[in-house]
Amino acid sequence: MSQQEKPMKISKVLRQKAQEMLGSRKYANNLLDIMRHFDTGADTCPCILTLEMIFTSLLKSSEMFIEIVPLKPMERTAEIQYREWLKQIYEEAWNKMVHCLDHASPKVATQALASCMNIMAHEGRYPLEPRSSQEHYIPFYRLKPIVMKIIFNRQSSAHLINKFQEYLVYDDMLFATWKLLPSLTAKTNPNDVYIMNFLMLLEKLQLQQNTEGSILFSTEEGEHNFIYDENSARKSLNKVWNCVMLWEQGPVTLKQLLIVLLERVMPYLDKPLMLTDFLMDALDIGGPVSLLALQGLFTLIQSHNLDYPNIFAKLYSMFEPEIFHTKFKARLFYLSDMFLSSTHLPENMVAAFAKRLARLALIAPSEDIIIICMFIGNLILRHPGLKCMLNHPNGGSATNDPYIMEERDPVKSNAINSSLWEIQSLQNHVLPSVAMAARFINTPLPSVEWDITKVLDNSSDDIFDKEIKKNHKLIALAFDRPNGCFLNRGEIISQYWNF
């Protein structure tokens, strides 16, 4: 009870003190009290809030403004002295608040960030020193420590970055961040936390101007003369990226790097072909990383005329049973659908893909089997030569599957001489939706391809929901009355379990 009341009380007291201090200069020493309380480390949040309130209103009323007239010695009036004192405290408080960004509690850290940004915004609107009104004023010296703190944090600063993202809708903030970034990029190998923070921040930064075009450091009337310079932002991006590419990457950061690269950076790089080596190295790592690298390569091939000799073999090697348990399987299916969309590919290679997918379907989770069935169907639709896998020209029988699963080169896997027995077997799958999906090989193929994108994100939960929603009139009951919990026929449980 008392614990709950305490912060309430303190925040009230702090607020009261601040009000008094703002009300008249008599209580100027209240500020010192607050600072002292802040130093104790207790009640950081209310202190930050109080300081934010004090300084924003001081900035608004220009009480810290000191006019410097050139060629005129500074007068030592009491007023100026007071102002200088205020300014000194302000700097002190600012440093402390920025320091709070490192705070272990994410709540405090986020609050500190919000307060800092707010104060900075006010300073931008009401500068401490006289400025010419022509150019747009951005207090870089305030922003830099903030961003630095975010990136050089001891722990992952995802929460801060998320908060910071809220300010990136302002064009001038975005631009300032881009301007700052090159100076903050490490030239040598940084640690993993830094890389992760940096990449996360980079993921949030967009290069193009926001559509709303709102400005953070504008006067209250909304006047500003800020112009977003996309070219210079782009230059900074390239600069930053050149540094980033020099870093040594761990497996986790590499994945993040590739995601950022694919989603943010790639389209704006000056020489994307420089990435080829990097992507090819990443491709050999295997797992999700190589999948992402593959996507990058695909972009290069598609829009930059890269010629990569063995890309299909790489794609082929990516179809491993483990892929179904990663987050990237939808991406893989999407990508391979794109890769194999050309109708000019050799048939035996496409057949190898179909056959491999069919093999994987034997052990895949049910939702993936449905995707695979559609995928194979689409492949056969695109390459009518593959129909021999569904409908063998001569019939007959074989003693063994001609397809060689272990062969790494799809062309040599001899899949075209095989048949899709796996799909046939899957017609006996225990789930009716899967069994129905596998029945496509019994009927003539449709003229239009199946739409894979619709089912890519399906999960087994969706299948469950669908089955629940199915409305059947008939409720088929068992007709053997069980004795105890043993069925008269088909009792398996009691064979393996003691009750």
Place this chain on the structure above:
Amino acid sequence: MVKVKNKKRNTAESVNDKKASKNKKVLNPFEVHINKEKIRVLGKKAKNDRGLPGVSRAKALQKRKNTILPEYKVQNKSNQFTDKRIGEKNRSLSADEKSIARYTAVRMNQHKKKSIYNLADDEVLTHKGQTLSEIEKFEDVPHSDDDDDEVDGQRNSGRLDSSFVEDAHFGGGMLKKADGAKSHKDLIEQLIMESKKRKAEMQKQKMANSDLTDKLDSEWKDLLPIVTNSNKKEEELAAAKVDDYDKVMRELKFEARGTPSDKLKTEDDIAKEEKDKLERLERERLERMKGNVFDAASTKIVHRSADDLDDNFAYDSDTPDVTLSYNDGKSNVPMEDEDKEEENENEDVEEEVEEEELETESEDDMSDLKEDEESSSEDEDIPIVEAKVLSKKESATKLINGKHKLDEPEEDETKRSKLDIKDPEKIKEDLMFRKEMMEEARKELPYTFALPENYEQLQELLKDKPSHHQSVIIERMIKCNHPSLKEGNKDELGHLFAYLLQHLSDICCDIEDCKDVKHCFDVFACMTPQFFDLAQLNPETSHRSLIEVFKEKQAEYRKKPTKFPTVEVLLYLKLGSCLFSTSDFRHLVVTPSLVFMEQMLTWCKAKTRANVAYGLFLVSLIAEYTTLSKRYSPASIKFLCGILHMAIPKVTVRQIKVLPPFKHISSSLVLAEQVETFDNPKLDVTDLIDVKDFDDAFRIKAINVSLGLLKYFHSNCQPLSSCPEIFETAFNYLSQLPKENYPESLSKSLNSFLETLDEGKNNRTLEYVVMEKKKPKALRLYEPNIVKIFDRKMHKSQSKEKAERDKLLHKIKKEKKGAIREIRRDKAFLGRVKINQKIQSDTVRKEKVKKIYAEAASQQCALNAMDRYNEVRSKKR
């Protein structure tokens, strides 16, 4: 003489008919008018080339005169006289002839059809103007009581007596009057007095009479019993005398006859009905198992020629085309061998039937008696055996249809028999024990239970009761509140089902140690038959509530998809397999629960002992679900592979790959040392919540169960073409297991399974996938339009009905035109008649006026003449 009996005779047709005969006269050439023909067509029949305008006009006129004219004349008249007397209008007949004609008519009338058989009705005999039948009625005219003694004139009530009348009415002469000095007034008074006295007397007598009658009646009533008794005795005596024949006959006559439907069913009949029912259900189940959609694909057409006309003419290609030929005196077609084979088969089947019988006997104890009787009756009742053989045959064909390899049933059999050796004994004991417990419970508990209104009531009722007591309570509750007893009971039982589910979940909620789990499963085992009954009584509600439970549990699981849910989920899933037909292709309850189980097996992490046990329970549940449908579940095989992987010692640097959620390095099930024996091959339900770490006993059990389940799945999947691929991983893992550490029996079965897998991989025949051949579509043929006879006219090609209709329409049009013309002519005719009448009446009037004028003129003339005469005379004077 025209009979006006029939109005129809007066119409136009009749007149026309009459005249028709007259028209057959030779045509008068002056009356004939020849119609000129403009274009002459050869072979055309000319109907209207000549006509008789004058004659036909006269004919029409005559007709109108006979028809419309009389109608016109009687118009606006409400009635008319028709003289029906025979010969009255005929002047040529004399009076005698008329009477003769009338008499004949009467006689003729009597001989009409109606009265032809009334032989006696010819003449009615009369007497004094009354018919004899009337006289002979002999009706008893009712006499009033007052008139009873009418004979006595003195006492005649209404009337005055003669002496009085004599005196009073006629005076009686002067002499008599002198005697009596009675005045008129006295006389009247006397008269009144007398009549009153008489009336009173009569009244009195009447009363006495009625009293007497009453007395007589009562006395008769007293006597009545004596009289009847005596009668009865006589009758009894007579009955005793009835001879045996009559008795037997009467007995036969009155013997109660049963209706055919009431025929008592013998045990055999009941058993047979039961069997038929089961067979029907089984057939339906199989249909559902295949899935409705699949039917079209699965019913393969064996052979279709391109010339097939789709007329269901089947070319019997199954029978081999062997032409009969003789080689060394032997025909190449086996003639009797086949029959022999069939017989053999039958024998086999019979044996199998017997085997099965035995099995069922041993398996379910409850129906022991019935089965025994059935098997004893088997020897006598051949038809039943035959039916059984047939059914067995069906199942055999079913097996073959299901693409089973030939060795499969054998294996099945061996497996079964193996099971039979081990399990039934135990199960039997268990069941017997349970039965005894139930009996005890039955004795202890009250016989009726009301249905609980809410869950709390049920909870109260079942609280702290042992499981068999709970079972009996529910059983009685169901029996007392059977839907057939009361209207709303069905819904109430549906609620009971939901409450019981809740009860189950509540028991499972507070599972803390092994004892609780055992208790929980015990309660579940006891309740399952009750659940089954409830589900049978109200399938809709029960399936809905079970689905709701699944939905809820799945939603809970969804929050943490890598963790196995609580034990109760297993119970619900097991319940699903007990209550519903698990083999359906798609089922409202079974399919979602299968999806749920697959999900759990695919995503949940098996780290601890409880997790492994939970997963294995799920796999065995899936095995149970797919027992009949033999479907393939990748998730369960994957899970079993993961369990096997956990048992492989990871000594080498080389990683053995395993699919997530299993870890590459996990080796908690590895059996480090050699274990000689293992006493308990089955897992315990207590393992499901055991928090202990893995021990050797559990490791062996887990591997044993996994191996058993793998074998089971393998036998199910064997007909699938990619069976070896499915079991490839399992094969790899199995061969890497440290076999030497396992007990001998286990390692032996492991080796044998490995051999089977290897064999299956090496000796397999893969039929290439071939799509079903489609019948080529025939080109559409256009038939030439051939017209039989060309007659210049373009006949519209239209349907018969349409042609008929057109013809009729044309006729109507023609008739309408004709009718309008006729009406117009009728009107003209009537107009003529009217004008004639007018003219006639005018002339008559003119005549009259003329006559009057003439008379007046002559009168005037006479007057004038007289005037003139008078003038002359006066002048003369």
